[in-house]
Amino acid sequence: MGLELVLLLVDQPRLATLLEHTWEDVDATMEAGGLRSSRSTADARLVRPFDIDAEAEWLDWSETQTDVDRSLPVLEGLAACEEGEEGLLHLMRWCSPGAWEVWEGRAFLYFDVLLGREVAHVDDLYAEPTWCDIVAEAGKRTETELVEAVILDWMSRREALGETLDEHRDPRILPTHEAHVRATGALAHALERLTNEPDLVGVVGREHLTATAWGHGPWNLTAVLQHGLPTVD
Known part of the structure; x- marks a missing residue:
C-alpha cells in the first residue's frame, strides 16, 4: 500500500x-x-x-x-x-x-476523521499546519471514541463504493478492521504521550x-x- x-x-x-x-x-x-x-x-x-x-x-x-x-x-x-x-x-x-x-493511504482516513475535514494531498499528511491541528485535536475524544469514529467512517466509505461488509464474502474485512482499530488506538496513545510528557517531542517523517x-x-x-x-x- x-x-x-x-x-x-x-x-x-x-x-x-x-x-x-x-x-x-x-x-x-x-x-x-x-x-x-x-x-x-x-x-x-x-x-x-x-x-x-x-x-x-x-x-x-x-x-x-x-x-x-x-x-x-x-x-x-x-x-x-x-x-x-x-x-x-x-x-x-x-x-x-x-x-x-502507518501506510499513507490509511493515514488519510484517520486524519480526515480526527480533524473533521478532508486532507487532500499526500504532502498535507506531513505538513506542519496539519500536525499542529492534529496535536490541537488530541484529547478532545477518548481513544475509544476516535476508534469508533474511524471504523464508522471506513464502513460508510466501503458502502458508498458498493463494497461488501460481509466477512464471509470478503475475508479481508476482519483483518482490515482489526488493523484500523490497532492503528487508530496507537495514534491516540502516541498523541496522549506527547501531550502529557513534556520530555517527548514528535518528529514526523516518511520512511x-x-x-x-x-x-x-x-x-x-x-x-x-x-x-x-x-x-x-
Whole structure:
C-alpha cells in the first residue's frame, strides 16, 4: 500500500545527553552494548527496533563516515557530514520509546476523521499546519471514541463504493478492521504521550526517504544540525 508515515517520539533529554558525547565514545560504547541501560523503555503499543538492530544501524552508518573528526561531540561531527541528518535520525530512533507508523493511504482516513475535514494531498499528511491541528485535536475524544469514529467512517466509505461488509464474502474485512482499530488506538496513545510528557517531542517523517525532510520547524533535522537542539516547552 505504499510508503509509511512515521511519527517518531523522541526523548529530548536523552538525545541531548547522547549528542554531548564524542563520536568515538558513542561508537565504542554502543558497540559494547553500554548504552542499552540508558535507553528509553520501549512502548509496547508503538514500533521500535530492538537494541541490537538500532546499534547496528548507527554503527554501519558511522563506519561509512570516513572523514569525520571522531574526537568531536557527535552533534558537531554530524553537522560537518554531508548526510548528517541520516545519522541524527539513527540516534533519534535510539532515544525513542517508539514510533507510530502507518501506510499513507490509511493515514488519510484517520486524519480526515480526527480533524473533521478532508486532507487532500499526500504532502498535507506531513505538513506542519496539519500536525499542529492534529496535536490541537488530541484529547478532545477518548481513544475509544476516535476508534469508533474511524471504523464508522471506513464502513460508510466501503458502502458508498458498493463494497461488501460481509466477512464471509470478503475475508479481508476482519483483518482490515482489526488493523484500523490497532492503528487508530496507537495514534491516540502516541498523541496522549506527547501531550502529557513534556520530555517527548514528535518528529514526523516518511520512511525510506531523505532524512532532511524529517521534523518541523526547529525540530527539522537540518535545523537541529545547524542550530542545535531546541528546548522543550
